[in-house]
Amino acid sequence: MSAANSPDFPMFVSVAEARQMLAALLPALETEWVGVGQGYGRTLAQPLAALVSHPSATESALDGIACRAADTLGASASAPAHLQLTGESRAGVPFAGEVGPGQCIRIYTGAPMPAGADAIAPVEQLIDDGPDAVLVQRPASPADVRPEGGDFRAGEEVMPAGLRLTAPRLALAAALGHARLPVRRRLRVALLSTGDEVIEPGQPLLPGQVYDSNRIGLSAMLEECGCEVLPLGHAADSPGALQAAIDSIGGADLLLTSGGVSMGKYDFMRDLLIVQGRVSFWKVRMRPGGPALLGGWNGLPVFGLPGNPVSSLVVFHVIVRPALTGQPVQTLRLRAGTAFRGLPDKVAFWRANIVGGEVHDYGKQGSGVLRSLSEAGALVVVPEGGSVAAGDEVDVVLL
Template structure:
């Protein structure tokens, strides 16, 4: 059957595909969550410090706090003798004032007593009776942490859009926040298609494959901080696709794999073209060119190719940035080998990392799924650009 000319864009660029998908996604809104549930979430608003850190000028070491001027001549052969007048520890500071020739035993994180401005570590001290110590090194102001040295009360420390990694969760706690505002998780319905696709663990017949896409994509969605609505698998029948898609109610977007290429049985493509809406079909990239973006009864639909490598690569370079709101993270590295150029497509070649360089992986077929496990990077080769060994290239780390 011959189709009329399409009324939607064909062969869009990778960036256009990202932008068009992001434009169809709903605003997720925000919610407040306790810090114990914040890891991996994205801040919806900036966080300011409610306290200063450190909250007081304190010691960075165990040792003694003293006046630097009283200790300037201290050395292995010329020890300086100071009188101990008390101690300061975290939570129980010394409440008096330290005078000339005096010191206070101090422990890491303890407030610096009034009258002192420097620390000598315990390794450079010798006890001289019960009330005195001998210093074999001058006390150092460099071993003092100044009040507010890390951040001051009222200072904006974490920006909106920051992903709450474990260090940032710890930082949010130090800022004084028990709860944080985060972007609501997008709800993504996930569907795999194809008569040849069966559940892992079942007996394979000739021509069948295990459903690796569904499990790989679900893991990637969870890694993006999305809530996954699993729709399972649909065979290559239009009525079956309609029935399964009807179960995507409540989702923000539907993500499918398979059924969007040029074949006679690519019914996901036909369903959207004939009865839904298509924003674009095909992206100028390899692997992953047949990707399709559209809508079904008001629900945004992104159709990934069925080949496993294509599906996962398209997700990584197009879908992930749109879902998370964060641009694709790349770096510049030296090419250890040449990488093939394509005249009309951006290539994302799998590559291995070795000795600070990237090397071409010998098996670039979109059916070689182990290549994404064996390699650590994708080398981006723009349309028509030649890459020789020794050239600097843009790299996506996997």
């Protein structure tokens, strides 16, 4: 059976439908526990509550002195307030006494506030007046006191399930008091590039050949998504080579391929799934990347990306990545600095640069212009049947 006469699967699905259909084929992931230092790029499987409050005590936000705000009212450079020094407080070594009227202590950023004090005068506004006194040249500020639990309180749920663990979020998880984190098991994605013309970078390039840039770029994008990549290398354009590569897969949750899914005579990945496997859809109403295909092989979900480099990476960015991570495509609303043409029956993702808060057409929009994805900062989204004139507001996907 050929692709041309196989009407038993959907064709020309929308981008949203493609995302939903791929996500529906992916397995539910079990929870596993990792050390907080090994959590980068993982996804929280359960919400995290604070085990402690932060700050754990009322503390100073500045280096200076801790005092009573009432004792510095009206202080100025010409009429400074005179305060008696009675001690100091530093992080880890708090002052044990109490600050009374006319008194103060030296205090350092992050140090606990002493009893009796309610304000901070920064070191820049102080003049030493002998070894045991200071002159304060402006009123001390209660705003420079960090209240206990001002960031979060013990027992408060701070991080919801489903969060991708970035560096700041890992720092927050550690500050919450968690040494180990519940995370979703990594999706195991087998990656296969195809095509007789595709060779390994570093080899001599013959006329008509291309280096395997898709495999390198897609592997990096999978790692960015927190997936475990199972590299299958490259398979030639023959049904036997493709089937042997697919049958060698063990333990994968998804097979991701590039090439072999368009309209050509030698697009054997498409025909292999149509004839011997299963096809969930073929072709998406988008440009670039229309020939994308979703199917299955002996129970293994297979997503076939186009072989053109830009098409492959754009489809991954707007369809595959959201399905793998469970996070929607992040868009901004910006003003168009140039016009962007629309297509009557496809959503267009045109490469663009952001200049002065506006998006401008990158210019070269061919699917083989891989350099454009490196140099362009965004994809401008033009809906099916729409168009964008200079000055219009438009949805923009950051690259």
